[in-house]
Amino acid sequence: MWSCPVCTAVNTQGWTCRVCGYQQKRPEGEKTGREPAALWKCPVCDKENTQGWTCTACGFDRSCDYESYHTLCVSASARRKAVSGLRTQWQARQEEKRVPGLLRCPACGGTHFLISKQERAFHCARCDARLQADEVFPPAAAAVTRPAEEKKRDAAAAARPAEEKDQRAAPPPKRARVTAGWARNTIAAGHYHAVAIKEDGTVVATGRNRDGQCNVGTWREIVSVAAGRAHTVGLRADGTVVAVGENGNGQCNVSRWRDIVAIAAGTTHTVGLRSNGTVVAVGFNGDGQCNVGRWSGITAIAAGSDLTMGLWGSGAVITTGQTRLTTKRLQDYVKGWSGMTALALGPNHAVGLKADGTAVAVTCTSDYGQCKVDGWSGLTAVAAGKLFSAGLRADGTVVAAGYNQYGQTNVSGWAQIVAIAAGACYLLGLRADGTVVAVGRNDDGECEVSGWSGIRLPGAAPEKAKGTAQAAAGASGSAGKKGTPGPEKTARAARRALTVPTIAAGDYHSVAVRRDGSVLATGWYRSGQCDVSTWRNIISVAAGRSHTVGLKADGTVLAVGNNWYHECDVEAWREIISVAAGANHTVGLRADGTVVITAEDEQVQRAVRQWRDIVAVAAGRELTVGLRADGTVVAAGENVQSRCNVDRWRDIVAIAVGEEHTVGLREDGTAVAASVQMHPCCKLDDWHGMTAIAAGHYHTVGLRADGTVTAVGNDYDGRTKVDKWTDVVAIAAGACYTMGLQSSGKVLAVGRNADGECNAGMWAGIKVPEPLRR
Numbered sequence: 001m002w003s004c005p006v007c008t009a010v011n012t013q014g015w016t017c018r019v020c021g022y023q024q025k026r027p028e029g030e031k032t033g034r035e036p037a038a039l040w041k042c043p044v045c046d047k048e049n050t051q052g053w054t055c056t057a058c059g060f061d062r063s064c065d066y067e068s069y070h071t072l073c074v075s076a077s078a079r080r081k082a083v084s085g086l087r088t089q090w091q092a093r094q095e096e097k098r099v100p101g102l103l104r105c106p107a108c109g110g111t112h113f114l115i116s117k118q119e120r121a122f123h124c125a126r127c128d129a130r131l132q133a134d135e136v137f138p139p140a141a142a143a144v145t146r147p148a149e150e151k152k153r154d155a156a157a158a159a160r161p162a163e164e165k166d167q168r169a170a171p172p173p174k175r176a177r178v179t180a181g182w183a184r185n186t187i188a189a190g191h192y193h194a195v196a197i198k199e200d201g202t203v204v205a206t207g208r209n210r211d212g213q214c215n216v217g218t219w220r221e222i223v224s225v226a227a228g229r230a231h232t233v234g235l236r237a238d239g240t241v242v243a244v245g246e247n248g249n250g251q252c253n254v255s256r257w258r259d260i261v262a263i264a265a266g267t268t269h270t271v272g273l274r275s276n277g278t279v280v281a282v283g284f285n286g287d288g289q290c291n292v293g294r295w296s297g298i299t300a301i302a303a304g305s306d307l308t309m310g311l312w313g314s315g316a317v318i319t320t321g322q323t324r325l326t327t328k329r330l331q332d333y334v335k336g337w338s339g340m341t342a343l344a345l346g347p348n349h350a351v352g353l354k355a356d357g358t359a360v361a362v363t364c365t366s367d368y369g370q371c372k373v374d375g376w377s378g379l380t381a382v383a384a385g386k387l388f389s390a391g392l393r394a395d396g397t398v399v400a401a402g403y404n405q406y407g408q409t410n411v412s413g414w415a416q417i418v419a420i421a422a423g424a425c426y427l428l429g430l431r432a433d434g435t436v437v438a439v440g441r442n443d444d445g446e447c448e449v450s451g452w453s454g455i456r457l458p459g460a461a462p463e464k465a466k467g468t469a470q471a472a473a474g475a476s477g478s479a480g481k482k483g484t485p486g487p488e489k490t491a492r493a494a495r496r497a498l499t500v501p502t503i504a505a506g507d508y509h510s511v512a513v514r515r516d517g518s519v520l521a522t523g524w525y526r527s528g529q530c531d532v533s534t535w536r537n538i539i540s541v542a543a544g545r546s547h548t549v550g551l552k553a554d555g556t557v558l559a560v561g562n563n564w565y566h567e568c569d570v571e572a573w574r575e576i577i578s579v580a581a582g583a584n585h586t587v588g589l590r591a592d593g594t595v596v597i598t599a600e601d602e603q604v605q606r607a608v609r610q611w612r613d614i615v616a617v618a619a620g621r622e623l624t625v626g627l628r629a630d631g632t633v634v635a636a637g638e639n640v641q642s643r644c645n646v647d648r649w650r651d652i653v654a655i656a657v658g659e660e661h662t663v664g665l666r667e668d669g670t671a672v673a674a675s676v677q678m679h680p681c682c683k684l685d686d687w688h689g690m691t692a693i694a695a696g697h698y699h700t701v702g703l704r705a706d707g708t709v710t711a712v713g714n715d716y717d718g719r720t721k722v723d724k725w726t727d728v729v730a731i732a733a734g735a736c737y738t739m740g741l742q743s744s745g746k747v748l749a750v751g752r753n754a755d756g757e758c759n760a761g762m763w764a765g766i767k768v769p770e771p772l773r774r
Contacts, residue, residue: 183224183262183300183342186456187430189385189423190227190265192444196436196455197222203234207446213245215689215705218669227423228265228303235263241272242668244688251283253685255670266303267347273301279310289321304345304384307331315339315355333362346370346384346422353382353391361389370402385422385440392420398429408440419458430455499769500551500578503741503760505696505734506543507583510760512747513538513767519550520766523757529561539770543734544581544619551579557588566598582619582657589617595626599637607636620657620695627655633664645674656733658695665693671702681713696733703731709740719751730769741766 186197193207193214201221205214211230219242224235231245231252239259243252249268257280262273269283269290277297281290287306295318300311307321307330315338319331334350337360342353349363349370357379361371368387376399381392388402388409396416400409406425414437419430426440426447434455438447502513509523509530517537521530527546535558540551547561547568555575559568565584573596578589585599587608595617597608608624611634616627623637623644631651635644641660649672654665661675661682669689673682681700687710692703699713699720707727711720717736725748730741737751737758745766749758 184458185224185226185263185419185421186458187419187421187428187436188225188227188232188265189383189421189426189428189446190232191229191267191424192441192446193227193230193232194421194423194426194428194436194438194446194449195225195227195232196430196449196452197225199434199454199456201237201456204452205232206448208444209706211246212689212704212706212708215244217705218667218689218691220667224263226263226265226270226303228270229267231265231268231270233263233265233270235260239275242670242688243270244669247686247688249284250686252688253282255668255685262301264301264303264308266308266345267305269303269308271301271303271308273298273310279308281308287322291320300341300343302343302345302350304350305347307345307350309334309343309345309350311340311343315341317343317352330362330364333364342382344382344384344389344422346389347386347424349384349387349389351382351384351389351391353379357394359389359391368403372401381420383420383422383427385427386424388422388427390420390422390427392417396432398427400427406441410439430457432457499730499771500540501542501730501732502540502767502769503730503732503739503747504541504543504548504581505694505732505737505739505757506548506581507545507697507735508752508755508757509543509548510732510734510739510747510749510757511541511543511548512741512760512763513541513550514765515745515767517553517767520760520763521548522759524755527562531560539767540579542579542581542586542619544586545583545621547581547586549579549581549586551576555591557586559586565600569598578617580617580619580624582624583621585619585622585624587617587619587624589614593629595624597624599624601637604636616655618655618657618662620662621659623657623662625655625657625662627652631667635662641675643674649674654693656693656695656700658700658733659697659735661695661700663693663695663700665690665702669705671700673700679713683712692731694731694733694738696738697735699733699738701731701733701738703728703740707743709738711738717752721750722748741768743768 188195190213193205195203195205195216197203203216203219203222203225205216207214213230213232216232216234219234221237222234223237226233228251231243233241233243233254235241241254241257241260241263243254245252251268251270254270257272259274260272261275264271266289269281271279271281271292273279279292279295279298279301281292283290289306289308292308295310297312298310299313302309307319310318312318317334317337317340319334321331330350337352339355340352341355344351348365349361351359351361351373353359357377359373359376359379359382361373363371370387370389373389373391376391378393379391380394383390385408388400390398390400392398398411398414398417398420400411402409408425408427411427414429416432417429418432421428423446426438428449429437431437434453434457436449436452436455438449440447504511506529509521511519511521511532513519519532519535519538519541521532523530529546529548532548532550535550537553538550539553542549544567547559550558552558557570557573557576557579559570561568567584567586570586573588575591576588577591580587585597588596590596593613595608595611595614597605599605611626613629614626615629618625623635625633625635627633633646633649633652633655635646637644643660643662646662646664649664651667652664653667656663658681661673661679664672666672671684671687671690671693673684675682679698681698684700687702689704690702691705694701696719699711701709701711703709709722709725709728709731711722713720719736719738722738722740725740727742728740729743732739734757737749739760740748742748745764745768747760747763747766749761751758
């Protein structure tokens with residue numbers, strides 16, 4: 001046993017530190033028994049090494065079982081090259097050669113990985129997604145097995161005379177086989193929930209919602225949906241993807257996906273097809289169902305329980321995963337399929353649609369008749385449930401076979417059907433008039449779709465909602481020409497539900513507005529920050545470190561507490577519609593989109609007063625952040641831990657500032673954080689369906705559309721214990737505690753209570769936030 005002199009980690013064996021990569025000097029002549037026999041190339045700097053396990057140029061060590069990939073604490077080489085230099089080289093090499101899946105995590109875009117030689121896998125340090133080593137470093141001679149038809153065609157082409165080859169047109173590249181007719185699933189059936197896209201691009205869902213898989217009410221511009229066991233995935237028109245629901249295996253970590261044209265959802269994994277025919281996948285990968293990094297030329301995808309299938313342009317099938325319940329292996333059967341145009345996967349059986357309108361099916365479990373599809377003809381689509389199969393005919397009728405305990409195959413009376421989707425024990429059908437029918441199990445309400453209407457038909461272009469997005473866009477154009485500021489400049493901004501906060505959490509004191517306009521305060525009071533008993537006609541409050549700010553209905557502002565830095569000098573402010581309080585300064589947003597500030601730093605004052613078209617403000621310790629009407633963000637102040645690096649944020653609808661981090665809420669309900677450190681309070685990649693955010697010193701809080709709350713970060717005082725909160729309509733975060741306001745006007749509070757700041761939990765009759773009026 002020896003202790004590493006660099007990171008002090010205790011190592012039990014070997015010559016290389018398993019934590020930071022430091023390599024001890026071996027005695028002369030001693031062999032490890034692991035010396036590579038062949039020439040190898042360093043994956044970081046491309047240096048060819050002839051011997052040893054450590055690169056002589058950059059210090060990359062191949063022998064360490066676990067390493068922080070391209071973020072080593074120190075190089076083991078004599079040159080001791082800086083880690084930042086290695087990372088720069090790696091990124092430059094990645095951008096130049098465009099090697100897929102090597103630098104960035106396909107799930108979250110992260111660039112930090114842990115290498116596990118035991119598992120032969122790369123683990124993303126941000127979202128813990130796993131990439132198999134064969135995907136990251138594919139052997140030079142290895143290639144995806146091509147179907148026999150392609151091999152025969154290539155052999156015949158090679159045997160042709162040279163003159164004939166010259167006369168014939170050159171074969172198109174692989175991606176040319178990827179047609180433009182991508183499948184658009186406007187209805188989807190999860191195990192126990194149903195989802196559908198409406199004509200205006202919004203989404204409706206019904207059924208089991210224990211994991212939030214039906215929280216799709218805020219989705220917009222969706223063109224395709226997919227549903228797994230307890231998660232729902234949506235594909236936007238711009239090729240990005242959103243997901244809600246169970247995320248225990250990272251199956252919802254799709255926010256960084258781009259250029260996606262089709263999606264599929266397995267039990268606990270999600271698959272996306274890019275326009276260039278490559279495939280990405282996230283989620284549970286215990287059976288290899290996410291090992292799709294080397295696929296190319298794919299035109300369609302399907303996902304089941306532990307298996308992923310891809311369809312080549314030639315009609316052949318490629319699979320990955322291990323679906324095996326008996327001695328049979330499902331993937332062994334489907335590898336021989338050819339001439340397919342569509343695929344469907346159940347938990348333990350697969351259905352394929354042939355170009356001639358017939359179907360084939362195979363299973364690896366007991367046969368309940370789900371594979372009796374030989375007599376089907378004239379099909380245009382197929383679907384696979386738990387133990388049953390369904391097919392859609394060109395005449396709008398439906399056929400089904402298999403297990404029928406819940407009546408899931410009783411479709412003989414269906415007509416004018418244009419799309420089908422199969423859940424675990426139920427079947428959905430979309431009619432030509434935009435209504436939906438369902439048969440089968442309905443224990444969780446998954447078949448309660450009779451009230452749905454206006455569902456988009458497959459292949460139909462999305463229609464804008466009348467009087468909403470189009471009208472807002474038109475108003476946006478005219479307003480822009482006249483230079484009129486405000487949140488109505490874009491259709492996206494017009495949909496924002498900006499509110500004025502009626503509860504506020506300072507560092508160590510809490511404030512709230514009653515329904516009658518009076519104010520309550522509790523907590524640290526030594527600077528007079530709780531002296532608000534005489535305030536009246538207050539509509540919003542903000543709390544700093546040692547001062548409290550109140551916004552009156554007439555647009556004037558009050559402030560009490562510490563005034564060493566002039567944070568309470570707000571008497572002259574007029575036409576204010578929103579206020580924010582930093583540690584030692586106050587910010588006010590005017591109705592015309594400009595901002596006023598009491599900051600001591602004159603440079604910060606000048607920067608903030610030049611801001612225009614601001615719709616929301618937030619403040620922290622020596623930092624002020626503004627949200628523009630176009631969804632971009634500006635920041636002024638000390639850039640501690642890179643918390644001001646918000647200039648690349650887009651589609652933001654809300655902002656919050658913590659001690660050393662800044663948080664933004666995107667329009668799609670996801671969140672982003674700015675901070676140089678990978679602190680737990682910034683790990684927001686799995687957040688979905690959020691409607692509000694708040695930031696404390698070292699924790700971040702999010703409010704979901706269903707009234708539940710989540711929190712991440714430091715939990716030393718129990719400040720993130722909010723999982724059991726329900727019916728919450730507003731949140732606030734203090735230094736070391738969290739507040740929530742329920743629709744009944746009751747306040748919830750958890751965390752540090754040394755100064756009584758959490759005594760707000762006894763309050764009632766607090767005013768519910770109202771939309772921001774301009």
